[in-house]
Amino acid sequence: MSIELTDIRAGYGGFMLDQVTATIKAGELTALIGPNGCGKSTLLKTIARQLPLSAGTVRISGRDTAREPTKAIARQVAVLPQHPVVPPGISVGQLVGYGRAPHQNLFGVRSRTDQEKIEAALEAVAIADLRDRMVSELSGGQRQRAFLAMCVAQDTPYVLLDEPTSFLDIKYQYEVLELTETLHAAGKTIVAVLHDIGHAARFATNLVVMKDGRLYATGTPNQILTPELVEQVYGLRTRVYADPVTGSKMVSPVPNMQPSLGHETARTMCVGLD
Amino acid sequence: MTRRARITLPSLVLLLTLAFVWSLSVGAVKIPASVIINTLFDLDGDQQRFIINRSRLPRSLLAVLTGGAMALSGVIVQALLRNALASPKIIGINSGAALAVLLGTSLAPDLALAWLPLVALLGGTLAAGTIYGLSALRPMSPERLILVGIAVGLVCDAGVDFIMVTASTFEISAPLVWLTGSLWARGWQHLSAVWPFLSLLSALCLCLFFRLDLMRLGTSQATALGVNVRLERFVLLAIATLLASISVSVVGVIGFVGLMAPHIARQLVGGRHGVLLPTAMLIGALLVVLADATGRVLVPPLEISAGILTALFGAPFFVFILLTSRMETRE
């Protein structure tokens, strides 16, 4: 029970994932991190089979996804896209109900199990009271929870989240991350692309660090998160220290004291305004 | 089914029935509603019966059938392209049909008028196929499909213009009138030629509501929910193409129905295709029946084409709804 990636090549046009081999163990909350354009979202989409593979294999629970019907994969893996489409005139209850599609026939006839799973999902993300509201009228945080509930209703062992906290206020960011943690505690295997190293260190049990389309490092946050790694991957000098309350690792940039650089920047600004 | 849908659907059926009876009663010869009811249920017989049976009844039935088909086609296109401004016109049906008809008449001047529907059907389907094929050259997205659709439409329009100005007016006037979107002189033979296909396709489309619900969530989300997006997109677009181009082939281009009907329906009953599809179908039928009947009433004994009326009254109304409704979120 795990996601196994073997020698994967994939990607849009010019950019390719380059020979990525990795195993994402079942039961972990894995965070994919790395600088912009390193291929972390591409990797997530490749696992979800939303991008075609040029070479290599993706096995989920031992089965090659390239040979599985889309519906069979959808019973294994739920995905929260980075920018979910908000369909007009659809209520939260209806949206969450769509999560049951992989378990239903062509016409979406609901069984009693479907109904129960939908209720459970609404309860799990605490949006049962929003059931009859239109999705298009929700705030950003509520909307993200509605889509998360849809993933929960899908009732899959694996959940993939593509930057679930982007464009959310700090309060909603933590709300979504805590929900993710709850899902993980309930036994799901979760892979999330995260932008913020601090979030990843605090919530993930496993980190996958990427750079230039390749796998750079894997391990628990406490093992691998060091100033050297951050500087090598992001090109930024940082200090890494433990959060006084939670004990999880925090990253903060080292202030740059070199006066000549500051001078240089000021001159560049003048040129830019010219 | 929500409460709104429970109220909306029966009221629309009632409205459509009223419009239908009205449409039978008006025209160059006015026939009172009581006579119509007598005639429909075979209680009476005279000259009025002749008009109703031979001319107005098939015409109004055709209006119901094609109006519904164009609306359904519009719902499919809007769901797949995730844009409330898209319409069957975007997948090239109107321009393709027009080009094919003009090309046909200018290449084979003795082509019988009876063949025009078939030529139009061929043109509309070919244009839609071309748009699909060209968009599939690169990773397909709604944006690309829309832009390629507009471009292919413009190429067809340029061809139409070229033929219109180089051919003599006598040769092209008949196909032009025939294309403007009118139910004038359409009779039982037209109805009997299309009703099996249109009703079958409409029924099929109504059954596929859940697939449209899922497709409306966008490619990534639909894939994540187990939809084979490429296959289903192709099947749904093929159904939309056939619905619209069969309609265009018998009644010409009655614009804005495929654009307006889905939009109005969405305002009335929301976005679930289970109720959206039948509602839009009823509204489309209502619009075409009303446009046809109104065209006969305004300046009798002359008729104004239904296509001109739908644009004249429909478009400003459409712009109004669009400006007052909320903006849509895209992927």
Added chain:
Amino acid sequence: MSHSVTAHGAGKLPRGLAVGLALAVLFSGALFSLATGGRSDVGLTDLWAPEGIAATVIYDTRAPRMFAATLLGLNLSLSGLILQAATRNPLASPAILGLNQGAALGLSLGLVLPLFSGVPLQVMALVGAFGAGVVTFAISGGFTGRMDSLRLVLGGVAVGAFSYAMVRFAFTLEDELARSVVRWTVGDITDIRWPAVRRLALWGLPGLFAALALSQRLNLMALGQASAQGLGADSRITLLLGTLIAAALTGVSVSVAGPIAFVGLVVPHLAKLLFGGDHRILVPVSALLGAALMLYADGVSKVLTAPVEAPVGVVVALIGAPWFLWQTVFARDLS
């Protein structure tokens, strides 16, 4: 939309060379337009003919037509350039945003309704074009700050289709006009004489200067709304001014020659492809290239289906539509 069109790149050719090149193309186009026509015995050698039929043909028929083609090309390509910059949408052009059709509608209403009989036709066309532009922008969310590119194009198509349906309707009310409507709606300059040329020049040349004056604001628009505002150019004002100038240029063109599509779409693209993204150079170059394109199209229209003339609008469309199609199919990223 094309990856080779840089939004705000530096000029690829030296400025003087660019303008010189465009001028040379323009001049040879003018000669082509003058040399061709129904009477094949009249050619360039008759330019110095003192009097007689040859002189009449050259000076009363072909010369006004040549100037009209030049000015129409200038008007329409500038209009397209301004619209593309002001909406930050490479697909914007008078025809696609519905301005052409709106102008045609205004014109038809002016001809048909007695209510508007006192209003000059160019004003009716301008009001129609401006109205269509405003409705299209409103549909696309242009006045609420966030302009959606696809909505803009789709809204323009809908507004255009509506306007044309209305034009057709207006002409069914008026039998005499119905005969020429088909030819007129594709853009035709066959019967243009000197008064029409004066009208085009009266609106077109001030339009050119206005566009030059606006060019720096158009450059700033390319940086996006927030940055443009930060640099002191309110993008809503740029949009409004741009639409006004574009509507005036389109309006007068349509009132003289009918709606000619694609000049406004193709020429600015070509200019950006050749000369980069600086509007201070793009404005004059687009004007010259647009004029040249129209001159060649005019020449071809006289030769293509001789002895019958194909309207110049059809010739332009036959060149422009496939170009547009090629762009949409193979463009790497669509705005």
